[in-house]
Amino acid sequence: MNAKTSDKIATGVIYAISSIVALILIAMLAFILVRGVPHLSWHFLTSPAKAFEAGGGIGIQLFNSFYLLVLAMAISFPIALGAAIYLNEYAHKGRFTTIVRTAIEILSSLPSVVVGLFGFLLFVVKFHFGFSILSGAVALTIFNLPLLTRSIETSLAQIPNLQREAGSALGLSRWETVIHVILPAAVPSIVTGVVLSAGRVFGEAAALIYTAGQSAPALNFGDWNPFNIASPLNPMRPAETLAVHIWKINSEGIMPDLSAVSAGASAVLIIVVLIFNFSARKIGAKLHKKLTSA
Amino acid sequence: MVNNIELKPVSEFIPENAPERFIYDMPSEKHEIALSTKNLQVYYGDNLALSEGDLSFERYKITSLIGASGSGKSTFLRSLNRMNDGVATVKGNIMYRGVDINTKAIDVYEMRRHIGMVFQRPNPFAKSIYNNITFALTQRGTTSKQELDEIVETSLKQAALWDEVKDELNKSALALSGGQAQRLVIARALALKPDILLLDEPSSALDPISSSQVEDTLLELKNKYTIIIVTHNMQQAARISDYTAFFHMGKVIEYDLTRKIFTRPKVALTNDYISGNFG
Numbered sequence: 001m002n003a004k005t006s007d008k009i010a011t012g013v014i015y016a017i018s019s020i021v022a023l024i025l026i027a028m029l030a031f032i033l034v035r036g037v038p039h040l041s042w043h044f045l046t047s048p049a050k051a052f053e054a055g056g057g058i059g060i061q062l063f064n065s066f067y068l069l070v071l072a073m074a075i076s077f078p079i080a081l082g083a084a085i086y087l088n089e090y091a092h093k094g095r096f097t098t099i100v101r102t103a104i105e106i107l108s109s110l111p112s113v114v115v116g117l118f119g120f121l122l123f124v125v126k127f128h129f130g131f132s133i134l135s136g137a138v139a140l141t142i143f144n145l146p147l148l149t150r151s152i153e154t155s156l157a158q159i160p161n162l163q164r165e166a167g168s169a170l171g172l173s174r175w176e177t178v179i180h181v182i183l184p185a186a187v188p189s190i191v192t193g194v195v196l197s198a199g200r201v202f203g204e205a206a207a208l209i210y211t212a213g214q215s216a217p218a219l220n221f222g223d224w225n226p227f228n229i230a231s232p233l234n235p236m237r238p239a240e241t242l243a244v245h246i247w248k249i250n251s252e253g254i255m256p257d258l259s260a261v262s263a264g265a266s267a268v269l270i271i272v273v274l275i276f277n278f279s280a281r282k283i284g285a286k287l288h289k290k291l292t293s294a
Numbered sequence: 295m296v297n298n299i300e301l302k303p304v305s306e307f308i309p310e311n312a313p314e315r316f317i318y319d320m321p322s323e324k325h326e327i328a329l330s331t332k333n334l335q336v337y338y339g340d341n342l343a344l345s346e347g348d349l350s351f352e353r354y355k356i357t358s359l360i361g362a363s364g365s366g367k368s369t370f371l372r373s374l375n376r377m378n379d380g381v382a383t384v385k386g387n388i389m390y391r392g393v394d395i396n397t398k399a400i401d402v403y404e405m406r407r408h409i410g411m412v413f414q415r416p417n418p419f420a421k422s423i424y425n426n427i428t429f430a431l432t433q434r435g436t437t438s439k440q441e442l443d444e445i446v447e448t449s450l451k452q453a454a455l456w457d458e459v460k461d462e463l464n465k466s467a468l469a470l471s472g473g474q475a476q477r478l479v480i481a482r483a484l485a486l487k488p489d490i491l492l493l494d495e496p497s498s499a500l501d502p503i504s505s506s507q508v509e510d511t512l513l514e515l516k517n518k519y520t521i522i523i524v525t526h527n528m529q530q531a532a533r534i535s536d537y538t539a540f541f542h543m544g545k546v547i548e549y550d551l552t553r554k555i556f557t558r559p560k561v562a563l564t565n566d567y568i569s570g571n572f573g
Contacts, residue, residue, distance in 0.1 A: 163417060165377065165417065168377065169377065170406065170486065171404060171405075171486065173403055181429075291420050291466065
């Protein structure tokens with residue numbers, strides 16, 4: 001077989017394999033969307049779930065998912081940013097750095113159900129947080145932290161060393177250079193990473209089942225005092241998220257329109273994750289353009 | 295182009311018994327010395343990259359450092375304002391205004407405002423043209439808008455960039471061409487009003503026109519600044535510099551007036567290098 005033929009065959013095989021990957025994704029999306037989208041309505045998206053009768057919605061679960069996402073991001077972003085700045089800008093090769101890196105790697109390979117059970121024992125039981133948004137947010141932080149740290153570190157590493165040299169040649173300290181030169185230049189890529197990880201966190205179920213709980217008590221959307229038990233903002237209330245809801249109704253749901261609710265909720269979950277993924281690139285590209293031309 | 299030196303084979307000037315090394319010491323009584331080094335040694339790990347780098351640089355002159363890749367010239371230059379801190383170990387003295395700046399007691403951040411540096415590849419910040427120049431100043435407490443405006447205008451004029459960018463100072467510096475960006479970086483260094491400007495092959499990444507604009511800029515700047523430039527371009531060294539130091543294998547082989555280096559080098563090795571026999 002000559003070089004030209006073998007190259008043609010190899011190209012064809014690789015092309016076919018990549019197509020299979022794309023096809024699996026498209027088939028899955030199509031299945032979920034075709035089944036789910038017909039059930040979507042404003043009523044479905046805004047009304048509370050019903051346990052025994054048809055016509056329930058996913059309003060509270062949807063709100064819970066976003067609220068948990070915001071809290072988890074608010075906790076994990078500063079920590080991940082600090083860790084990433086340390087690892088990329090300050091760390092020397094040494095024992096401490098190796099330990100931190102290994103810890104991050106192991107943390108990122110922990111199954112999320114293990115993170116959830118750990119969160120249950122420590123936060124729910126030991127710290128008496130109960131099944132609450134707070135427990136869930138901390139568990140999500142543990143789940144999200146290693147990946148977010150890695151993503152921010154990569155963003156910082158992409159900024160050429162020339163920028164750091166420029167800073168120190170002007171008599172700026174390393175800290176000044178990092179804060180005012182490196183970070184702003186890395187913002188587009190950091191934002192992309194944060195939004196992508198938000199999509200991952202939004203769809204997470206296993207880490208939340210035993211931490212944020214599996215019940216969604218009725219909320220009073222007119223009460224925004226976080227200390228009131230019926231307030232949507234109360235961080236100590238149990239909060240079933242959309243992903244947990246899908247898992248729950250499929251394993252023990254008894255409402256008559258079970259499959260419709262499940263299909264609709266799955267479609268919503270997938271659509272939100274898709275929005276996160278597409279907007280991540282858009283926002284990143286837009287910020288980059290703003291930064292480089294203006 | 296001040297020194298219009300004709301480059302011709304000069305082997306006829308090299309005496310039979312030429313020394314292997316010849317360092318010309320500038321008489322300090324007649325010349326004002328801006329910076330000098332003594333017993334400078336640079337180690338990368340255990341590797342000695344530079345030894346016996348004893349040079350004095352005259353004030354308001356341009357000194358070129360030439361030599362093949364790996365000869366130690368960039369290593370030497372980057373040691374002068376301690377850019378090698380954390381990268382290499384630098385031993386010896388670097389005397390600036392009677393103070394040894396190669397000691398722990400020196401505030402390197404403050405020192406680098408007096409001894410600025412421009413690199414091979416233009417490295418403007420991802421900020422506006424205006425903020426590129428003012429950033430280091432505002433970090434040290436210059437806040438008067440009027441003062442900053444003046445500094446921006448003066449330094450851009452000194453770097454011969456003002457006419458090209460005066461109407462778009464708020465544009466991102468990343469949108470500038472390579473030559474413009476390099477002149478912006480020079481302006482940014484000048485805004486700190488340094489004494490000495492170190493340039494590490496500042497025009498090797500630029501096209502010939504931009505390169506000659508940078509050269510013209512340097513010749514203008516010589517009236518106010520002491521300039522030390524590493525260059526691979528022999529013509530450039532001959533055109534713009536007053537003194538030239540030739541580096542080889544981590545040592546200074548010959549240091550003299552540029553005119554002498556390029557017409558009557560005392561060491562055969564120097565002659566070999568400038569005639570293009572190696573490097």
